[in-house]
Amino acid sequence: MSKETKAYAASSKEADLEPFEINRRKPTAEDVEIEILYCGVCHSDLHQVRNDWKNSKYPVVPGHEIIGKVVSVGENVENFKANDLVGVGCMVDSCQTCSACEDDLEQYCENGAVMTYNGPDKHLDGHTFGGYSEKIVVDQNFVLHIPPNLDPKAAAPLLCAGITTWSPLSHWNVKKGDKVGVIGLGGLGHMGIKFAHAMGAHTVMITTSPNKSEDAKKLGADEVLISKDEQQMKEHAGSFDFLLNTIPVGHDMNPYVSLLKRDATMVLVGAVEPLESLHGGGIIMGRKRIAGSMIGGIKETQEMLDFCGENDVVSEIEMINIQNINEAYDRLVKSDVKYRFVIDMQSLKDS
Amino acid sequence: MSKETKAYAASSKEADLEPFEINRRKPTAEDVEIEILYCGVCHSDLHQVRNDWKNSKYPVVPGHEIIGKVVSVGENVENFKANDLVGVGCMVDSCQTCSACEDDLEQYCENGAVMTYNGPDKHLDGHTFGGYSEKIVVDQNFVLHIPPNLDPKAAAPLLCAGITTWSPLSHWNVKKGDKVGVIGLGGLGHMGIKFAHAMGAHTVMITTSPNKSEDAKKLGADEVLISKDEQQMKEHAGSFDFLLNTIPVGHDMNPYVSLLKRDATMVLVGAVEPLESLHGGGIIMGRKRIAGSMIGGIKETQEMLDFCGENDVVSEIEMINIQNINEAYDRLVKSDVKYRFVIDMQSLKDS
Structure with a gap:
């Protein structure tokens, strides 16, 4: 079961990103359904859109520096409730049983962590779609709490950078x-x-x-x-x-x-x-x-976020609307950003 | 003060090794005077003889896998006495005060460990001479005990390899x-x-x-x-x-x-x-x-030797006379040795 969601996607290696309808699964008992407020723009987004790593699957909906608000939670979800400010980073799933997962290092999952976009989707056919989108549904084990004292826009890049x-x-x-x-x-x-x-x-x-x-x-x-x-x-x-x-x-x-x-x-x-x-x-x-070293595990990501809350650490950002994403990519290639673009996902409503 | 000692040396990059008279210092209060019984042949010997590392000083007397018998000890020497079976490896001195020396890692001495050959000689002018020689005089801190149960010939390569x-x-x-x-x-x-x-x-x-x-x-x-x-x-x-x-x-x-x-x-x-x-x-x-990782400190070299004594570990060797050293070098280049040449230094008496 799935429902249509607004997003921005590249439909091929050469294509600009443009409005796209994607399917998101209906939340399971283990899931957190999140309305995306902000999404950081990582250089990997560009690599995947342009198939630099030869593993892209189109349409590519990039975005793995996601800040959002919980809309609903499945019946087995204990640590999150509606209206919580949450984050989702580079991963949305892993096997949870291999030695890497047991060591809280899901990014090195021996069976392959499921990346937030362009990963094999376990629930729907096809591949995962990232944060350039109005909503995302994520297993509770891959959702992070965002300390309330942080500026949520500037916290987005914490999830990857x-x-x-x-x-x-x-x-x-x-x-x-x-x-x-x-x-x-x-x-x-x-x-x-x-x-x-x-x-x-x-x-x-x-x-x-x-x-x-x-x-x-x-x-x-x-x-x-x-x-x-x-x-x-x-x-x-x-x-x-x-x-x-x-x-x-x-x-x-x-x-x-x-x-x-x-x-x-x-x-x-x-x-x-x-x-x-x-x-x-x-x-x-x-x-x-x-x-x-590659990103980090979910446990240490939460530790990092908590450290940021205690020490008032956030990223330096430049806000953009989703309609400006292609221009932002061009500037990213020239390192013309201090130091991270973050998309105001409200702008997606105007697409 | 010094005295002449028989050795084998290369007098230039192109020269074969041949008999040579070198000077050894008279033992100081801190020194151990050693009659060399056996000396292993390390690939570094060849690199130095041929100036592959561009830092050779001629004549080069190679040899840093030295097994010998103590002839005499200086008045401040406590851990060694005449007739002890001892070893000398790649180093004969270091500053003894830097953080590396304090951590028992003299090989990384910040002021430069004095290598057994081709190092700056602190006592005599010029540079140090290695183990292709009848005797060597070494600061007590750089002399090792050889466990008596080991075959001393086959223990020589332990000092470097x-x-x-x-x-x-x-x-x-x-x-x-x-x-x-x-x-x-x-x-x-x-x-x-x-x-x-x-x-x-x-x-x-x-x-x-x-x-x-x-x-x-x-x-x-x-x-x-x-x-x-x-x-x-x-x-x-x-x-x-x-x-x-x-x-x-x-x-x-x-x-x-x-x-x-x-x-x-x-x-x-x-x-x-x-x-x-x-x-x-x-x-x-x-x-x-x-x-x-580069060789090892003196403390861990002694630990290694003690481990070898306890576990009967020695090298696989092929004995040669010093007169065959040039032929041995040619075979070394072709990896034609199982697995280390060791020179019987008694043969030097026939030169």
């Missing part, structure tokens, strides 16, 4: 006094700076662009390190306890590895691409580590 | 029941198998060469995985708790990364070279880790 940067900072135990570098200042990087700063780390923005210095400091960076400046890089060599690498494309990791202390780790969260040649000596000398 | 593989297995807490892969079967790899097996791990030899299977099993491997066999690689995907990568040259890490479990680590100990392109997605999906 937030958890993607929070998870490695938290998992690798970044703490007060650590020297932490955040590489790259975009949607992910700006959250990395905010979190590292809020965790009490001495936070260094590492960027190729000197013109990002002022902004980085406003976001909470204690220092800015221009990675193209060899002298500056030399001065910081071997001094970082942790590096969060948010660069979204293939790049040369060697200069960053040289910044790590002995036994320290650089975690990649952005570059789902082939990287340039790493020199083995760079990690052998100093027992250094390179790791990857 | 042994500790290089022991250290990461120990540091990353390899334990009974873990599934551990050792990649590459040479001087390092054969020790990796022996240690992983002795630690109780389910030990898998990972090699390109099916003809190494029988040997690998004799050394302690429970299974052999042929890395060129895509079907086999697929069957083992995502199943390893730890990978010890002993490949000595640049290579494609991606197939090995796919073998790691979520959160598992592959440690490189051999490839001090540029590696082929790593795909970021391979580590991002599954929060996987790649790290490096």
Whole structure:
């Protein structure tokens, strides 16, 4: 059973996003039915719309930074009730039984987490549809509480950009006094700076662009390190306890590895691409580590949201109407946004 | 003050090793004077002789897998006495005050550990000379006890090949029941198998060469995985708790990364070279880790030797006389040794 819902979708790799009617399932006993208020625009949305990862299924309804209000809940739902302010991130389901799910790391589900869009839909035929839509119906285990003191619009990007940067900072135990570098200042990087700063780390923005210095400091960076400046890089060599690498494309990791202390780790969260040649000596000398990290589990996403509530952390956003989504994508490609577009989903009513 | 000592050295990048007279310092109050009985032949010896790493200083007297007998000790030496069976590995000194030295990881000394050969000699002018020599004089902090039950000839390679593989297995807490892969079967790899097996791990030899299977099993491997066999690689995907990568040259890490479990680590100990392109997605999906590790500290080297004594672990060796060293180098280049050459240093008397 399903009902028609308004959405915005791309019908092919070349197509602009445009109004679309999609089917949403009728809530089951385990489901939360959510009216979507705001939806952040993630770079992955663009990758999926344009089939960059060769796994897109059309029509693509993107959007996995969803903030909404609970409309109704199934009879087995205990933690949510009508009118609750809730969030939905990158996943809407997982097997709940594998070792990853048992460790509260559903994003690494061995049977494949169901992504919020473009994932196999277990309830209806076809694939899942994301948050560029008036409503979504989600299993209660994949719904998050949004702290009431946060601006809900600015909380939307926490569901992907937030958890993607929070998870490695938290998992690798970044703490007060650590020297932490955040590489790259975009949607992910700006959250990395905010979190590292809020965790009490001495936070260094590492960027190729000197013109990002002022902004980085406003976001909470204690220092800015221009990675193209060899002298500056030399001065910081071997001094970082942790590096969060948010660069979204293939790049040369060697200069960053040289910044790590002995036994320290650089975690990649952005570059789902082939990287340039790493020199083995760079990690052998100093027992250094390179790791990857993908979004975060539901439990830690709630922890992150609670931390944001306690520390008044939200994203820097620019609001748009859904009718401007194609223009926003063009600007995203040029990194022309500080630092995340969020769609006011009320605008969908005008489509 | 110094005295002349017989040795074998290369006088230039192109030269064969030949008999050479070197100076050894007279022992200080902190020193142990050692008559060298056996010296293992490490691939680094060849790299240094041929100036592959562009830092060789001639004449090069190689050798950092030294087993010997104590001749005399300085007045402040407490842990060693004449006739003790001792070992000297890759280092003969370090600052003893930096954070690495304080953590018993002298190999990562922030002021630079003094390597056994080709390092800056603090006592005499010039550079240090290694174990292809009748005697060596070493600071007591860099001398190891060799368990009396071990065959001293076969213990020589423990000082480099042994500790290089022991250290990461120990540091990353390899334990009974873990599934551990050792990649590459040479001087390092054969020790990796022996240690992983002795630690109780389910030990898998990972090699390109099916003809190494029988040997690998004799050394302690429970299974052999042929890395060129895509079907086999697929069957083992995502199943390893730890990978010890002993490949000595640049290579494609991606197939090995796919073998790691979520959160598992592959440690490189051999490839001090540029590696082929790593795909970021391979580590991002599954929060996987790649790290490096270089030899080991003096404290853990003694722990490794004690473990070897308790578990009867030594290297597989082929004895040579010093007069055959150039031929041994030629065979080393062709990986034609099972698995380590050890020089009987008595043969030096005939030079």
